[in-house]
Amino acid sequence: MEVLTISVDSIYVHKIWNEHELSKMIKKDIPYPMLSDQDGSIGKMYGIYDEDAGVETRGRFIIDPDGIVQGFEVLAPPVGRNVSESIRQIKAFQLVRESKGTEATPSGWKPGKKTLKPSPDLVGNVWKVWEVSEAFED
Amino acid sequence: MPEEFRPGCQQPMIKKKKVEETAPESQATIKEEKTMIKVGKPAPDFTASAYYQGKFMNISLSEYIGRWVFICFYPGDFTFV
Numbered sequence: 001m002e003v004l005t006i007s008v009d010s011i012y013v014h015k016i017w018n019e020h021e022l023s024k025m026i027k028k029d030i031p032y033p034m035l036s037d038q039d040g041s042i043g044k045m046y047g048i049y050d051e052d053a054g055v056e057t058r059g060r061f062i063i064d065p066d067g068i069v070q071g072f073e074v075l076a077p078p079v080g081r082n083v084s085e086s087i088r089q090i091k092a093f094q095l096v097r098e099s100k101g102t103e104a105t106p107s108g109w110k111p112g113k114k115t116l117k118p119s120p121d122l123v124g125n126v127w128k129v130w131e132v133s134e135a136f137e138d
Numbered sequence: 139m140p141e142e143f144r145p146g147c148q149q150p151m152i153k154k155k156k157v158e159e160t161a162p163e164s165q166a167t168i169k170e171e172k173t174m175i176k177v178g179k180p181a182p183d184f185t186a187s188a189y190y191q192g193k194f195m196n197i198s199l200s201e202y203i204g205r206w207v208f209i210c211f212y213p214g215d216f217t218f219v
Contacts, residue, residue: 001206004197006186009215012145014189017215033140033190033197045182047175048211056211058219063181063207067200070177080219081210090206 001090003032006043008055011036048074062090064097108135140188140195181207 009017014034022030035042040056043049048059058075070093075081092105095115103115106126116122116130175181185198199207 001208002202003208003210004188004199004202005210005212007212007214011187011189011194013215015194018189021216029191031191033188033195035186035188035197037184037186042182042184042186043211045184046209046211053213055213057213059209059211061175061181061207061209063199063202063209065204065206067180067183067203069175069179069181072175072177077213077217078219086208090208094206 004035005032006035006037006056008038008040008043009036010038046072053077060086062086062093064093106130106134108137139201140190140197142193142195145194181209 007014011034014036018030018034037043037056040049040051040054043056043059046059046061048057049055050057055077057077058079058081060073060081061069062071064070071089073081073086088110091111092109095105095111096103099115102117104118106114106116109115113134114130116126122129181199183198183200185196188195188197190197199209
């Protein structure tokens with residue numbers, strides 16, 4: 001998994017932010033590239049550029065090895081993301097891909113929990129193999 | 139692969155796809171639909187300057203074919219959330 005972050009700040013501001021704040025939070029340099037999109041053109045392509053404020057909203061995109069978008073989420077600036085949920089989704093998409101589509105992850109799935117194997121037999125029978133409570137347990 | 143560059147007095151030039159010429163409105167609408175992000179569809183490619191572990195470089199999304207990529211947009215450096 002490769003991480004890329006993007007904002008409208010210049011690469012020089014990225015450098016100083018890393019040096020003066022982020023590296024102090026994590027006790028090392030930011031381990032992924034920090035991209036600059038000063039004219040917002042990338043943000044516009046991804047539908048998350050706020051023209052009025054001149055900034056990019058909290059959009060995040062999961063892209064598979066074929067370059068295909070598998071998932072995205074966009075939040076308005078004041079609310080931060082749930083990183084654990086993003087990681088859970090990435091692991092789920094990776095599992096599905098590795099299974100070549102023979103497995104699917106039901107609601108509430110996380111690594112270690114059971115997957116479903118879609119087939120004609122499963123139609124109408126999910127209730128036999130999966131309980132609603134599994135969507136809510138940790 | 140990303141190539142390092144040395145900063146000058148200006149932001150380095152990045153070859154961006156030419157902005158398409160203003161088209162009649164009907165075509166413009168079609169264009170907008172084309173650029174909408176959808177799951178199951180290709181992620182739009184881009185090239186951008188980047189800061190990465192002490193270096194400045196240009197990075198294109200297309201360089202990452204073959205790997206999972208997580209792109210994270212945010213409002214600005216030195217913000218709180």
